Amino acid sequence: MKTKNVDLKKIRDEFPFTKNNIIFLNHASFGPIPQCTLKAKLEYLKYASLQKTQNIDQMCFDILDDTRKKAAKLINAKTEEIGYSFNTSYGLNFAVWGLDLKPDDKVLLSDVEFPANVYPWLNLKSKGVKIKLVPSKDRFFDIDKFKKSIDSKTKVLSLSYVQFLNGFKNDLEEIGKICEKKDIFFVVDAIQGIGNLNLDVRKLKIDFLSTGGAKWLLSGLGTGFFYYSKNAKKKLNPSFFGWMGVDWKVDFTDLLNFDLDPFEDARRFATGSHPFENVIAMHTSLGFLLDIGIKKIERHNKKLLDILINYLKDSTYKIKSDLSPRHRSSILSFTCKNSKNLFEKLTQKKIISSYREKAIRVSPHFYNTEEEIEELIKILKKNA
Ligand SMILES: Cc1ncc(COP(=O)(O)O)c(C=O)c1O
Structure with missing residues (x-):
């Protein structure tokens, strides 16, 4: 190449x-970390071990923003629509708990989903939300069966971009159109497609997307991001909240200020301190992938x-x-x-x-x- x-x-x-x-x-299981990423991560850790971290807040937050920018480029989103997360499940839980689903509301999943996109939703049963598995055909997601599963109570479809067991790439464009028409909130677990397939969220009707960075993005564990669309913003609010969800403008000298509003953009989902060694790893690996194309x-x-x-x-x-x-x-x-x-x-x-x-x-x-x-x-x- x-x-x-x-x-x-x-x-x-x-x-x-x-x-x-x-x-x-075996990149569908775990992606090896390239030397450039290892080096960047070690450099940061060396800094930290030498107690030289005092004045690097601005640099770290700039790298975080640039990581979000690179993630946005990967999926043709806007930087403000991207939030940092730690794995796929973490991001999916934002949708699970942030949508304010009510008893008898219905969430559709596929019966061949990876468990990371099933268990978080099952936890909603405690609220009386119904979780239904759309039967697959030959272990491939079946759009006709999906259409037949929709009723007036269907509020969410959560589906993989690429199925983990056989690599079936779902037709997100067609599925997204159905979701839009039926007013179904469309969530995508993108981990098996991101970094190896093109994905244009502008063209698709995805409301919320989550991915981990440890597979095709070669960023190691503890990395990931989510996409929080304009439409999602109307329906989805942070279910838990923290001091990093508000804008300190990287000035941490006046912290007894409890009146700050949440960020307007995807950063509102941030809770506490960021794992910058992982952010830096993802920043380097995303740059590496984007350079190749x-x-x-x-x-x-x-x-x-x-x-x-x-x-x-x-x-x-x-x-x-x-x-x-x-x-x-x-x-x-x-x-x-x-x-x-x-x-x-x-x-x-x-x-x-x-x-x-x-x-x-x-x-x-x-x-x-x-x-x-x-x-x-x-x-x-x-x-x-
Ligand atoms: C489709 C899919 N989603 C999610 C995951 C992993 O989820 P998480 O990043 O939360 O560990 C995997 C594989 O491990 C997967 O194949």
């Missing part, structure tokens, strides 16, 4: 394990998976992902008679994938190579 400023060899230097014959194809990443990952698909199609393996262009992502799942054994064999050979719902899940990213996919195929051929 060639980009404006970087080539694949240089990019791979950011991931030293690639020199130890480790073929990492998400559209390029999308094309690159597709090309790699095309090679694998071409082999699998004419083999005894069964592809479990939807291969229509509309529903493809950077995740591909397949099975065979002895999937679990094969998964273990791959791991022994230092080819890192994951085993989910009896299928092998492969999820390459921008620094993986065609040769690495060929290595995987060699083992698949021996196993077939």
Whole structure:
């Protein structure tokens, strides 16, 4: 892959394990932290350990704002619509508790959602809110069944951009239109698509989106962000609140001031002090990804998976992902008679994938190579 400023060899230097014959194809589980991000995070921690942190408030808040700006760029949102969070679940809980749902209101989910987008909603049962799982078809979200599940009590749909187990990319545009027409608040868990697929919230009718940064965004644990649309602002208020939800203008010398109003924008959801070492990590990784370009990443990952698909199609393996262009992502799942054994064999050979719902899940990213996919195929051929 060639980009404006970087080539694949240089990019791979950011991931030293690639020199130890480790073929990492598991970004749907966890994204390795690039060297540039590690360095930035360590520099901050070094600062902190040397007690040099006194005068860096302004720098830290500037980096936080620039991180929000970069996150906004990733999804074509505005900086003010982006808030920092710590993982996907944390952001989703803002929607769960901030929407003021009433007894008998209905929330629709898919029956093949990752649990991070199910358990927070189930907690609403204590308020008498009804949680309904829309049945999938062949483990893919089914728009017709979704339409049939809607009634006058349906207030929310919360759905993944890309399904974790088979990489099914949901048609958010079509689903968003239905939500808008039926006045259903549309929440998206974007973690499996963000950083590897283009996502334009301006074009889609998403009300609220949450993502963690530890997978495709290569930012490590304790990172994430959420998108709080204009429409969301009319319906969703912070359910819990803290001193970082108001604007101190980075001046912490007059703190006995309890009359400050919440931020107008997504920062109103902030509670206490920010984990700046994590913010800095995400700031660096987002910059790294944006420099390469998400559209390029999308094309690159597709090309790699095309090679694998071409082999699998004419083999005894069964592809479990939807291969229509509309529903493809950077995740591909397949099975065979002895999937679990094969998964273990791959791991022994230092080819890192994951085993989910009896299928092998492969999820390459921008620094993986065609040769690495060929290595995987060699083992698949021996196993077939
Ligand atoms: C679709 C999806 N949502 C959420 C998560 C993780 O949620 P959190 O970031 O809250 O740990 C995962 C995977 O771990 C996932 O696949």
